[in-house]
Amino acid sequence: MSPAETVLAYHAATRHHFQRYARSAGRMDWANQPNPFRIYEGAECIPLPLPAADPGLAYAALYDTQGPPPRPFDSTALGSFLALSMGLSAWKQAGGERWPLRIHPSSGNLHPSECHLILPAADGLPGGIHHYSPYYHALFRRARAPVGTYLPLAAHLGGHGFLVAVSTIFWRESWKYGERAYRYCNLDAGHVAAALSLAARLHGWQWCCISGAGDDQIATLLGFDRTDWHPLEEELPDLVGWVAPAGEGPAFDPILRDERVQPFAGLSFHGRPNRLSREAVDWTIIREAHVAACKPASPALACHLPGDPVLYPPPPAPRAAAVIRQRRSAQAYDPDQRMPQDAFLAILDRTRPRAGVPPFDARILTPSVDLLVFVHRVREIPAGLYFFLRSGQAPERLRPSCRPEFLWEAVRPDFPLWLLRPGDCAREAMTLSCHQEIAADGAFALAMLAPLSSLVRERPYLYRHLHWECGQVGQVLYLEAEAHGLRGTGIGCFFDEPVNRLLGVDPEHLQSLYHFTIGYPLEDRRLQTLPAYHHLER
Numbered sequence: 001m002s003p004a005e006t007v008l009a010y011h012a013a014t015r016h017h018f019q020r021y022a023r024s025a026g027r028m029d030w031a032n033q034p035n036p037f038r039i040y041e042g043a044e045c046i047p048l049p050l051p052a053a054d055p056g057l058a059y060a061a062l063y064d065t066q067g068p069p070p071r072p073f074d075s076t077a078l079g080s081f082l083a084l085s086m087g088l089s090a091w092k093q094a095g096g097e098r099w100p101l102r103i104h105p106s107s108g109n110l111h112p113s114e115c116h117l118i119l120p121a122a123d124g125l126p127g128g129i130h131h132y133s134p135y136y137h138a139l140f141r142r143a144r145a146p147v148g149t150y151l152p153l154a155a156h157l158g159g160h161g162f163l164v165a166v167s168t169i170f171w172r173e174s175w176k177y178g179e180r181a182y183r184y185c186n187l188d189a190g191h192v193a194a195a196l197s198l199a200a201r202l203h204g205w206q207w208c209c210i211s212g213a214g215d216d217q218i219a220t221l222l223g224f225d226r227t228d229w230h231p232l233e234e235e236l237p238d239l240v241g242w243v244a245p246a247g248e249g250p251a252f253d254p255i256l257r258d259e260r261v262q263p264f265a266g267l268s269f270h271g272r273p274n275r276l277s278r279e280a281v282d283w284t285i286i287r288e289a290h291v292a293a294c295k296p297a298s299p300a301l302a303c304h305l306p307g308d309p310v311l312y313p314p315p316p317a318p319r320a321a322a323v324i325r326q327r328r329s330a331q332a333y334d335p336d337q338r339m340p341q342d343a344f345l346a347i348l349d350r351t352r353p354r355a356g357v358p359p360f361d362a363r364i365l366t367p368s369v370d371l372l373v374f375v376h377r378v379r380e381i382p383a384g385l386y387f388f389l390r391s392g393q394a395p396e397r398l399r400p401s402c403r404p405e406f407l408w409e410a411v412r413p414d415f416p417l418w419l420l421r422p423g424d425c426a427r428e429a430m431t432l433s434c435h436q437e438i439a440a441d442g443a444f445a446l447a448m449l450a451p452l453s454s455l456v457r458e459r460p461y462l463y464r465h466l467h468w469e470c471g472q473v474g475q476v477l478y479l480e481a482e483a484h485g486l487r488g489t490g491i492g493c494f495f496d497e498p499v500n501r502l503l504g505v506d507p508e509h510l511q512s513l514y515h516f517t518i519g520y521p522l523e524d525r526r527l528q529t530l531p532a533y534h535h536l537e538r
């Protein structure tokens with residue numbers, strides 16, 4: 001099989017069907033549950049300051065094309081950036097159990113993504129290659145990066161800044177979800193990418209993806225090829241980005257030249273990765289899909305971001321950091337509440353990629369994910385099925401491949417929201433999302449659709465990029481929901497082909513990669529909340 005066929009076969013094999021879910025262990029092997037926190041044992045630990053006060057930026061300003069003035073790069077600013085992107089957000093407690101939540105969501109709260117930084121020396125910070133531990137809010141220095149290794153790389157990228165990379169441990173996710181876990185790992189990485197972009201903006205910085213980087217190059221930079229992994233617990237590289245004062249990012253060519261990467265191959269890396277579980281299980285289909293979807297070094301990937309005007313601005317009142325910290329997934333919604341129309345339109349508007357606006361200013365790839373929206377309870381917007389063409393594609397391109405009876409009525413002038421079919425679609429949304437009531441009881445639900453087959457046939461690694469884009473959209477939806485007084489939940493469990501049948505679209509043309517729902521949350525009063533870092537005596 002060609003790599004593209006392997007990747008598409010993975011996707012087909014991991015579909016949920018009404019009669020049969022994708023293959024998993026079928027039970028939770030609690031004794032073997034992977035540790036959600038990676039530690040590089042023996043590496044030098046550099047505690048980061050916990051922010052005494054968060055940046056005061058208004059939430060709406062996150063999405064301005066002009067960011068706030070850049071914070072000087074030092075340990076305080078770095079601690080704040082990481083706390084507001086990769087850090088813990090709270091601990092929950094119920095019935096003798098206590099578990100941490102993080103700034104970014106994760107399927108099953110299993111958190112397969114890890115974060116590494118390549119830093120120059122700065123006030124209070126030794127330079128080098130570090131792993132960020134969200135549990136300790138600390139860096140673990142894995143290697144020193146002598147000036148001769150770091151400076152030529154930094155000079156190519158613009159000189160003043162640092163690198164932040166995201167990696168994944170599949171086993172954390174496959175422990176629970178089996179074969180479908182690879183999809184969730186990639187969705188999670190997209191959430192992380194968006195969390196990094198938004199936290200960078202909060203500090204006047206920009207996280208710009210080095211889209212030409214190859215997986216092997218990232219592995220060399222982070223020393224993954226010289227790390228003594230426990231079997232099946234290795235971290236695999238996903239993305240690397242350059243963080244610099246906002247506005248300066250796109251000035252460099254986002255590629256990594258081998259002569260700038262090679263000096264890192266000679267560095268010694270410290271710290272033994274902690275063992276995550278007693279015995280990891282090999283889900284071979286994931287390994288094979290990942291090998292087929294590995295990204296070689298390439299020229300920068302095309303990333304066209306339109307300059308569409310903002311028609312429905314974000315709410316001005318809340319502080320950005322407060323919204324980021326309070327993000328949670330809803331467990332249940334109040335079906336008696338309807339949301340205002342303007343908030344609905346604003347939430348959709350925020351998912352549109354715009355030049356100079358996070359998180360899509362990370363420039364991972366030209367956006368190509370559109371939203372099929374199930375409107376349930378929005379004032380002045382009739383219940384029904386809608387398309388929101390956030391990617392910028394014209395409805396004429398999609399219309400011929402959908403059911404001929406769809407109306408394609410524009411809801412608002414100059415806004416890419418199209419009514420396909422009026423009528424209650426709550427039951428359909430719930431059924432499609434693995435019968436989860438949250439998809440029916442909220443104000444609206446949606447499915448993220450992408451031309452998966454054609455892009456994967458072009459370049460198999462785009463499988464990951466499309467899932468990352470869905471994760472970015474998901475992170476925006478989570479924050480927008482909070483900012484408007486509602487709450488979101490990502491939905492990785494859905495029936496794949498029935499979404500196609502609903503639309504009448506051939507899976508060769510479009511496939512659903514992620515679902516999402518937003519509404520007024522019902523709180524679970526049995527749960528107690530504890531502060532994020534109450535466990536650290538600092």
Ligand SMILES: Cc1cc2nc3c(=O)[nH]c(=O)nc-3n(C[C@H](O)[C@H](O)[C@H](O)COP(=O)(O)O)c2cc1C
Nearest residue numbers: 101102105106107108109187328329490491492493
């Ligand atoms: C990719 C992805 C898929 C998810 N799928 C579901 C789902 O199908 N059903 C659900 O109730 N929650 C789902 N969630 C929400 C997670 O369970 C939630 O993020 C996690 O428990 C952590 O809680 P928090 O989001 O409140 O921090 C998903 C989250 C992500 C990121």
